[in-house]
Amino acid sequence: MNKKLIFGTTIALLLVTVGAGVAYAAFKDEIKFASSTISVGSADIKLLLDLTGGTGVANLADQKDAPSFTGITPTWTQDYLVKIYNNSTSKLQISSTADYATANDPDSLRSYINVEIFPWNDANNNGILDDSELGTSLGKKTVIKWKSEGFDLGTLDTGNVQGYVLRFSAETLPDTKQGKTGSFDFMFDATGL
Numbered sequence: 001m002n003k004k005l006i007f008g009t010t011i012a013l014l015l016v017t018v019g020a021g022v023a024y025a026a027f028k029d030e031i032k033f034a035s036s037t038i039s040v041g042s043a044d045i046k047l048l049l050d051l052t053g054g055t056g057v058a059n060l061a062d063q064k065d066a067p068s069f070t071g072i073t074p075t076w077t078q079d080y081l082v083k084i085y086n087n088s089t090s091k092l093q094i095s096s097t098a099d100y101a102t103a104n105d106p107d108s109l110r111s112y113i114n115v116e117i118f119p120w121n122d123a124n125n126n127g128i129l130d131d132s133e134l135g136t137s138l139g140k141k142t143v144i145k146w147k148s149e150g151f152d153l154g155t156l157d158t159g160n161v162q163g164y165v166l167r168f169s170a171e172t173l174p175d176t177k178q179g180k181t182g183s184f185d186f187m188f189d190a191t192g193l
């Protein structure tokens with residue numbers, strides 16, 4: 001009889017334990033976040049083809065022909081005007097660098113040509129640099145330093161346009177550079193913030 005009582009008690013305990021487990025599982029609950037959407041931002045800047053034009057697709061480009069400078073002499077200076085549009089979904093950090101292949105500048109004119117970059121607020125949108133529109137210089141560098149160090153041009157908010165004046169100059173040119181030619185590229189880069 002003891003064996004029957006122990007066996008019966010064991011079966012009863014097992015049934016209670018299994019029943020408790022089933023009851024516990026029956027009270028489970030869950031909440032969820034459905035269909036989470038992930039949208040990746042962009043870092044997209046464009047050049048204005050016509051400095052007096054708007055930001056319509058027909059006036060935006062990823063590349064323009066660079067200026068050609070001829071007849072350079074010591075103490076030469078010439079401005080080149082640029083407007084950049086933030087066509088991205090976020091605020092951007094803008095920078096500028098130069099690039100060249102030594103084969104395209106065999107006489108190392110890049111060490112004599114300087115660039116100085118200024119913010120430009122074309123207040124009357126006439127595409128011409130007026131005296132009151134030139135901002136504070138962001139620095140002056142040779143083309144070599146422009147390539148190796150670049151320029152930090154600050155930030156540009158989504159949908160905004162920022163103008164820049166690139167002031168090219170030569171302070172001195174040795175006689176050995178007369179009649180020589182070189183070429184280089186320059187670019188503006190954008191990093192999303």
